[in-house]
Amino acid sequence: MYKYLYLCVELKKSHIAKEGLFQYRNMFQLVNVNSLENVIRAYLRMAEEHTEAAQAQSSAAVAVLELDDLDNIATPESILMSAVCGEDAQDRSDRTILLPWVKFLWESYCQCLELLRINTHCEALYHDIARMAFNFCLKYNRKSEFRRLCDKLRKHLEDICKSTNQTTGVSITKMETQQLCLDTRLFQLDCAIQMELWQEAYKAIEDIHGLMALSKKTPVPKTMANYYQKLAMVFSKAGNQLFHAAALLKLFQLTRELKKNLTKDDMQRMASHVLIATLSIPLPSAHPEFDRFIEADKSPLEKAQKLAVLLGLQQPPSRASLLKEVTVINAIEAIPGDNNPLAPYVRPLKDVTIMRLIRQISQVYESIEFDRLLNMASFCSIF
Template identity: 70%
Template sequence: MARYGQRPENALKRANGKHNPLNAYALAITNVDHVAFKPFQFNLLEFIDVGKPARALDTLQEVFRNKKWAYNWSESVLEPIMFKYLDLCVELKKSHIAKEGLFQYRNMFQSVNVGSLENVIRGYLRMAEEKTENAREQSAQAVVDIDDLDNVATPESILLSAVSGEDAQDRSDRTILTPWVKFLWESYCQCLELLRTNAHVETLYHDIARMAFQFCLKYNRKTEFRKLCDKLRKHLEDICKLPAQVANVSIAKPETQQLNLETRLYQLESAIQMELWQEAYKAIEDIHGLMNMSKKMPVPKTMANYYHKLAMVFWKAGNYLFHAAALFKLFQLSKEMKKNITPEELQRMACNVLIATLAIPLPSAHPEFDRFIETDKSPLEKAQRLAILLGLFQPPTRASLLKDIVRVNVVNLASPQLQELYNWLEVDFHPLMLCSRVQSVIESLQAEENSSLVQYVPALQDVTLVRLVRQVAQVYQTIEFSRLIDLAKFTTPFHMERLLVDCVRHNDMQIRIDHKKQCVHFGIDLSESQREDNPEGPTLQSMPSEQIRNQLVNMATVLHQAISIINPNKKKLEREKLRSQMVTNYHEHKVQDHQRILQRRKIIEDRKEYIERLNTAREEEEQRR
């Protein structure tokens, strides 16, 4: 200490020397001119010079632990010291020590100089990202193959590494890349915890959240992505519970709501890219909650992005009904809000909505069966929750969506081939040509390059086959299985047989397959019938079982018609008898009714006079006062 105090230029030379591996901020440290920092400065430079960064870090820790000095220094003095402190923490991968220093620095400058705090945190994360990227370039391992960075050395992994024949490259990857990825993840979490309730650094908090999402995407960290989503959700809950203070983040502010909404949209986009569909659905629920919390609706661009992502999540979940409903909401929003929309863009959106609606599987004829299945949540409750996410009062149905797209002219805005497809599936009844017509449309869709409509082809084929079976059942009582396969142009015998079984299970159709005679029988059981009086889609005639079901109603109608024909004057006589009874009843009670009306009128007049007297007395009393 004495010789460095006499000749500090020797320490400065060694700090900036070519042998010093940690001299990124040494020049800034040496330029700090503060009496209280001189002893720490000489110790720091000495330890750096002799290659002992851990001892140098201990020296800097003493600076921040000594609050008597540190709180009296300005940011111009402490900022270069803080940068060197964080540089040593990054070099030694000491995230917990970096957290301690950052919390101390936040307490000093969060209300005095927020810019310095933001510079320090961004610099810290930038250093951690650079080190991690360098380690990634040195390692041949592109992605870390550890499930959870918070539990790197599990007993299973230790045993597996002991018995497996991993080569030197695998071991070097585990020692080079994994620690830096773990350190970077811990750095993001610490900074988010540091800034979560401070209103002055709210923008920085959301920037770091997006950086953490990019980290999860870059290194394919699915476990950390789930933890990050839960952490942000917990932070939002804590913000809602905070008391109203100037320094605290307030969810009532429109700026805070907008920042949280943008971060959740980025979270949704990242979840979709990582194919974490459950997290994507949770993000959608969070976005919907933030929208309801806001007093004004988000901008149309944000809502369009929301509906687009929602439709994508529903499609991946196999929920074709709500996928089509989301696309329909997106179409309505774009048509109403987008001023310079082109006819080509409008046609493309109409085609998406139309083919998505046509691809919805035909509904079950007995939906009330779901009420008797003991599950945690009934399908109706789930459908209502999904409808709320779309801003609908009740869950949509395939029939209601078809009515809506006809009402808003979606069918006429679509391409001519899709208009024909709609007519063939929903209007015309032609089982012999149905599949061949639909197949021509499917081939034209598959011929187009980069067409987004190709994804609907398998679902559209299944809907067409069910339509074919329903129409064939209204024409044939028995049909050869080979003939049915010939009518269905794009299926196999196994797939057709499975589809017939599903039709019996879900649509309650009466179908029996005779494998011995290789034929299919339709509607031979008269003891049961479909629940719906009017079957969905084009129909030619009612099935025999449906005719039996309505036999009593038809019989009652015919009997009423026969009675009117046999005795046409019966109703006239009944009316005259009823009229005479009404006239007799009137004459018997007319005097009593007249007296009651006069008495009621007198009561009303007396009450009016009484109220007028009260008002007059009150006015005279007020004037006298």
């Protein structure tokens, strides 16, 4: 079998390798699972080694891997651009040597995942290959393939939830299966954040929350802390200061309850982070009844309720409710200026301060000179 797969890799015949692995799985999935696992790992290892060797031969790998879609290596536009620009021999060599191996490796991962997706004896191997595929997308900056991989794993999970009990079927009710799925989605979330694919990161968070809700056992505190930390990061990138602060507050409360040996400096640092994030939340609208006339998307309340579920909240938080909870936290008064991790909150804080300043001025003055207003807002360099 090893020789058979070796020839498939050398000839880049992934579809023939798939047929051989399919037959081998049917013969050994019940009688010798270790042999099946060793064969699949050896196949993927050979594919990875050949891809890395091809990358080493390519002096322009970075430029080649900017191609958006592996399914369209040579598009009509690229052929026309090559004729106009006069693509040199090195570029053609890179395209010939490297990309076919990258495509072959990608197809190999997908085929192995399809092969093992419903086999309870190979669950650990399935999730190992999923993480290998995520690393592949991260290493070669394959954003299109990353999205496809996320969709594929999501479809596999849906099929598992719908499937009936079989001899070799995977059951989502098993604690081991739930934990493996959860670990893979957490790894997926980390990769999505590293690749700055925030939409995929949010989808991964929804999947993680669904798995935690499905489990009868409460996730370990370390997992929940990681979940809240990543959730706060995604909310921050989305510009949602309200739920960003709410996620940080949940993280702080969890850490304070579980880490009895937390130092005073660490406690103050986390409390300061929560306090600054909460103060950076934009002020609520003075006339919320008018907002419905300018909302073009879903109801803000509907969105907020959906996000609140991810945080385990009964109802959406508000700026006032978060400030009320923050009052019990002893926030640090002096924040260091060097390499300040709270620097991203400077601009939101200035925006909130200016808005509050203008509101207060409007209640006192009918008119005011612009120069005087600028002096009042001297903390802001651009008005």
